[in-house]
Amino acid sequence: MTGPLTPARARIESIDLLRGVIMIVMALDHVREFFGAPGFSPTDLTHTTVPLFFTRWITHFCAPVFFLLTGTGAFLSLRRKSRSELSKFLFTRGLWLIVLETVIMRCLSWQFNFDFRLTMLFILWALGWAMITLSALVYLPTKVVTAFGVVLIATHNLFDNVSAASLGVFAPIWSILHAPGVIVSTPRFTVFEAYPLIPWVGVTAVGYGLGQVYRWDSGRRKTFLLRMGIAITAAFVVLRWVNIYGDPAPWSAQRSLVFTVLSFIDTTKYPPSLLFLLMTLGPALLLLRAMDGCTPRWLRPALLFGKVPLFYYVLHVTIAHIIAVMICFAQYGSAHWMFQSPTPAQYPITTPPGWGFDLPGVYVMWALIVIILYPLCRWYAGVKQRRTDWWLSYL
Numbered sequence: 001m002t003g004p005l006t007p008a009r010a011r012i013e014s015i016d017l018l019r020g021v022i023m024i025v026m027a028l029d030h031v032r033e034f035f036g037a038p039g040f041s042p043t044d045l046t047h048t049t050v051p052l053f054f055t056r057w058i059t060h061f062c063a064p065v066f067f068l069l070t071g072t073g074a075f076l077s078l079r080r081k082s083r084s085e086l087s088k089f090l091f092t093r094g095l096w097l098i099v100l101e102t103v104i105m106r107c108l109s110w111q112f113n114f115d116f117r118l119t120m121l122f123i124l125w126a127l128g129w130a131m132i133t134l135s136a137l138v139y140l141p142t143k144v145v146t147a148f149g150v151v152l153i154a155t156h157n158l159f160d161n162v163s164a165a166s167l168g169v170f171a172p173i174w175s176i177l178h179a180p181g182v183i184v185s186t187p188r189f190t191v192f193e194a195y196p197l198i199p200w201v202g203v204t205a206v207g208y209g210l211g212q213v214y215r216w217d218s219g220r221r222k223t224f225l226l227r228m229g230i231a232i233t234a235a236f237v238v239l240r241w242v243n244i245y246g247d248p249a250p251w252s253a254q255r256s257l258v259f260t261v262l263s264f265i266d267t268t269k270y271p272p273s274l275l276f277l278l279m280t281l282g283p284a285l286l287l288l289r290a291m292d293g294c295t296p297r298w299l300r301p302a303l304l305f306g307k308v309p310l311f312y313y314v315l316h317v318t319i320a321h322i323i324a325v326m327i328c329f330a331q332y333g334s335a336h337w338m339f340q341s342p343t344p345a346q347y348p349i350t351t352p353p354g355w356g357f358d359l360p361g362v363y364v365m366w367a368l369i370v371i372i373l374y375p376l377c378r379w380y381a382g383v384k385q386r387r388t389d390w391w392l393s394y395l
């Protein structure tokens with residue numbers, strides 16, 4: 001049922017703009033996974049090249065910023081929702097994201113099959129649980145929620161030496177909370193948790209606290225974002241230089257100055273270490289400051305994507321996979337490996353000889369997919385602006 005037409009609610013452009021920018025950058029990583037030549041990790045300093053390293057590294061900013069702005073958006077929605085209404089919405093939307101990840105994205109976007117031999121729990125899984133957790137936290141004072149998030153981010157690396165295997169039957173719980181790992185393993189099904197919850201819940205809680213900054217006047221807000229962004233970035237540099245705490249993989253001198261710098265910024269994402277989050281969230285605040293009150297004409301498409309991020313996310317993976325299947329058929333006359341479920345012993349699927357584009361080809365495919373997404377996202381943004389159907393808040 002469609003409700004009466006109402007004026008579009010006011011949105012904060014700088015938040016939508018930054019979200020849109022990271023959605024575009026995120027697509028680069030997923031396009032590389034579908035179309036890039038298989039082999040070593042792009043951050044493996046013994047094999048990678050500088051352009052390949054930075055192609056992967058720049059996408060590290062996406063997940064932290066997305067979780068941060070999810071919390072910020074939740075706080076800002078208190079302008080039109082009561083705390084109980086917000087709590088209910090966060091809880092139900094969190095459940096929906098978990099279903100979307102484990103069923104729809106898994107079957108219709110990532111793997112194109114329904115055998116469930118392997119289920120990978122990615123960002124929507126963690127985001128769903130972060131929202132469910134926030135649905136309880138919203139009843140607490142904002143300062144308490146923010147402090148809770150800071151503590152989770154700052155202290156979770158204290159437990160890096162605790163292995164899931166040492167916890168016996170509680171190993172799956174530890175993998176869900178702190179360290180990536182297999183949480184279900186049977187001869188028929190395997191479930192792998194890639195996004196442990198503790199640090200991501202922390203980032204979302206900090207983002208909720210950030211939301212109150214957008215109640216301040218423009219000058220005070222910009223000053224805060226600038227100072228905090230610089231402070232967090234400086235904290236990353238100092239702690240990383242000390243090389244004692246904050247990341248399980250310390251940096252080291254490499255074969256050249258350039259690769260030593262790469263080692264310095266090659267922080268751990270799974271799970272996101274304290275240094276990984278300082279490295280990404282500090283610049284994110286500086287970008288929010290730079291974008292505050294100013295959306296350049298050439299960034300307008302990113303602003304559009306930022307208004308419909310979940311719609312964009314679901315579509316970009318699906319479209320990339322469909323195009324990859326089409327190219328496989330054109331090149332080999334078959335694409336059966338594009339419909340298979342990998343196993344932990346064989347991940348990713350072994351592709352046929354010659355499959356994969358070089359880096360320029362990956363960038364061309366990335367640009368093509370973003371261009372395809374633009375009219376689709378523009379149409380959906382128009383639907384959301386014209387209509388007030390309840391389900392539009394869930395996509």
